[in-house]
Amino acid sequence: MLSFLNAIVELVDMRDGQVLFRSNKAYEIGKKVSVRMVLPPGSGKIANISVVIVSSRELENGGTLYVSQLTDEVLAEFSSDFSDKALRRASRHHLGIRVMCKQLPGFWGMTVDLSRTGLQLELDGPVAVGQLLEMRMEFDRFDLPTVNVEADVRWCRANGDKYRAGVQFRLQDPKTKAVIDQVADFFEHRSQADLETLLHQAKLTEKTSEQSKPAPTERRKARRTTFVIPVDATILGHRWELRDKRLVISLRDKSGEERRLDFPDCQTLRDYGCAYGITAKSMRTCSDSPLLDWVAARNPGSWKHYEFLDISQQVILEIVSAPCRPG
């Protein structure tokens, strides 16, 4: 009713039922409001849409950025890839890693995407807007540091039988900001680099110029050095046998039997959450990796790199040792 009298707001982003817009008008959080905006963007057509205000933040150049939830299904056709990057603080990179946090349901979440200023999480349950999170992120790469960072929940909504939440990092500490920048740089470069550059950065190949590249028919087929072996067992734990420098991994197989796998002369062990009783879906074995180069540089030997992976291909246990054998 008399909606044409409402000022037109500036659409920033619209995806998955969430609408970000900028406005000079004050909207109350939690309230259902009707806003006018140009939809589709650039079309010149004005649409009235009904949203629920979820959160807000003041913009440096004036106005307020609002995070809201769409209530009208009729506009689902417009929820495509539009995004005004000028108002998003930083580009986002799709990333799926586990985040451990005691304030989250189940004490963990899975990232959907990450930027220099925040990230989106997929959760087993809702989390309150404004909640302060103390998060720990570990990457399945030895050259990316573990990140401990605080963040504020900006929005949270249901997504099927899961929940999605957007969190904004608190980056007052310069060290934390530097670590986040390092991680963001890594994923930014990864998305921009061509395959050859990536392999060169991972020290798997020597970068060659276009002139020196052999013709495709003459290229030697590289022998595969990484394999994924099905496991389908729960990791019960691990212990160190000091006498013979052997790491013993205990597993419970599908029939409920406890099995043991030995990793002789273990050089490196990284546990990403075995205490949670996670099922290892597979074991990735690698005889050529940057981590192996790093270990071999300190202690030459015939090492293998093992990674136990969960159902979402996340590393839950990482080992460098001599070839594994039955316990």
Add this chain to the structure above:
Amino acid sequence: MDRRQAQLVKSLFAMLWADGEAEDREIDVISRLMERVGLPLEERLALMDAFLSDPDLARIESIESVLPDMQSRHEAMELMITLCFCDQQLAPEEMEILHQLAVSLGITSQQLEEIRHRAQRALS
């Protein structure tokens, strides 16, 4: 692991590396077949790690050393088919692997069919 299991495992990996490549799909099927043979989890993981890392361990010559004659090869094939049929759940890719195994063991299609009938009669 007993001698028959060892023979089958080596035969499977020799067949896997026959074309010089080990594909993820083939690795999955061989893991399931090793489970059917009765190998416990830790032995499957260690053996797969070893044979995938070093194809030379499963060179074709090894088949002749572990299954030197046609009788032993027929017995190994019959055991594998019996194990695969026992739960009535044989996936198409498992059938394909069994066929490839038969080829690598020098078993003809007609002989394979006879072995299959024997296995089914034994089960019924």
